[in-house]
Amino acid sequence: MLHEPPPTGPDDPPVARDVNELGAITVATPTPTPPALPAVAVDRLPRGELGIPDLDEDPFWRLVAAFLVECRRPQTRRAYFTDLKAWYAWCTGRELHPLQARRHDVALWARQLAEEPGASGKVQAPASIARRLSCLSSFYGYGIEVLVLKDNPVANVKRPRVSTDSLTVGLARDELEQLLDAAEADGLRSVALMTLLAYNGLRVDEALSRDVEHLGHQQGHRVLRISRKGGRDALEPLSAPVERALDAYLGDRTSGALFLDDQGRRMYEAQAWRLVRRLARNAGLKCAGQLSPHSLRHTFATSLDDAGVPLQDIQDAMGHADPRTTRRYMATHQHLDRHATYAFAAWMRRAPRVE
Numbered sequence: 001m002l003h004e005p006p007p008t009g010p011d012d013p014p015v016a017r018d019v020n021e022l023g024a025i026t027v028a029t030p031t032p033t034p035p036a037l038p039a040v041a042v043d044r045l046p047r048g049e050l051g052i053p054d055l056d057e058d059p060f061w062r063l064v065a066a067f068l069v070e071c072r073r074p075q076t077r078r079a080y081f082t083d084l085k086a087w088y089a090w091c092t093g094r095e096l097h098p099l100q101a102r103r104h105d106v107a108l109w110a111r112q113l114a115e116e117p118g119a120s121g122k123v124q125a126p127a128s129i130a131r132r133l134s135c136l137s138s139f140y141g142y143g144i145e146v147l148v149l150k151d152n153p154v155a156n157v158k159r160p161r162v163s164t165d166s167l168t169v170g171l172a173r174d175e176l177e178q179l180l181d182a183a184e185a186d187g188l189r190s191v192a193l194m195t196l197l198a199y200n201g202l203r204v205d206e207a208l209s210r211d212v213e214h215l216g217h218q219q220g221h222r223v224l225r226i227s228r229k230g231g232r233d234a235l236e237p238l239s240a241p242v243e244r245a246l247d248a249y250l251g252d253r254t255s256g257a258l259f260l261d262d263q264g265r266r267m268y269e270a271q272a273w274r275l276v277r278r279l280a281r282n283a284g285l286k287c288a289g290q291l292s293p294h295s296l297r298h299t300f301a302t303s304l305d306d307a308g309v310p311l312q313d314i315q316d317a318m319g320h321a322d323p324r325t326t327r328r329y330m331a332t333h334q335h336l337d338r339h340a341t342y343a344f345a346a347w348m349r350r351a352p353r354v355e
Contacts, residue, residue: 126161168295170299190275192246300317
């Protein structure tokens with residue numbers, strides 16, 4: 001059975017109906033029998049929140065709905081829901097109910113994610129696997145808190161080691177100039193989005209979730225009210241290039257989604273990804289196939305480091321709660337710029353042969 005949910009606004013309060021904005025659910029047939037659970041605790045879980053009455057017969061999906069209600073950000077709910085659907089599909093494919101899973105089941109799933117290519121033809125990156133295990137651990141931990149479950153099968157599963165360097169492809173200053181030139185040749189929307197992402201270093205969802213009404217003024221600054229990770233609100237000052245680009249793009253619009261697609265609906269992240277890569281190809285960038293909207297955020301951080309901006313100020317601009325997250329951007333940049341291979345090449349002074 002498939003369920004395609006209706007679109008919902010990005011700023012809706014975190015109520016359970018937002019769960020079914022996240023995509024289709026494929027229900028296994030037959031569904032593995034759930035384990036015996038405390039009836040009183042299960043009865044307290046919500047019913048009908050996923051929009052598919054049949055799912056209420058399975059306490060897993062009722063627990064999923066209750067768990068996602070407490071996630072404030074739509075982006076977090078989408079990511080968690082995707083991970084939980086993948087876990088459900090894997091378990092039911094092995095005729096295992098997810099609420100009966102044990103530590104060795106989780107470890108086997110993680111190993112298969114790392115070793116067996118998925119639908120994309122690629123294995124999961126260590127960071128992706130670690131994120132999925134973190135989601136599962138939080139989910140089962142929530143089940144324990146609401147007295148539905150007694151054990152967390154993820155608690156002692158070893159997590160993959162994640163590189164301390166950021167693997168996002170960043171741009172040099174001249175490459176960023178070329179990308180912005182390509183955006184100007186493409187149209188006002190491209191200029192507005194690329195300029196906002198580049199000059200403010202926003203996460204793409206922080207930009208695309210905004211409405212025109214989130215623009216305003218504060219103490220003489222033109223600002224954009226955004227929602228950071230964890231649901232923290234913040235005011236982003238807009239420099240003159242960003243203000244000009246947004247004003248030119250918006251024209252007389254005073255309400256609705258800040259960035260619209262070609263059908264007049266709110267632009268979504270996949271469209272922004274395609275736009276960045278198309279503009280990069282138009283600009284002739286060699287790294288075009290590796291770029292993403294996050295590349296502009298990465299470039300923002302490393303460029304501030306080049307400009308001598310203190311780490312604390314970069315952390316604040318990036319909206320990082322932990323300075324170690326900011327240092328990941330700096331470490332990759334500094335490691336490449338200062339790599340000993342350049343000193344060795346200068347010492348060798350080996351000129352290319354002339355044919």
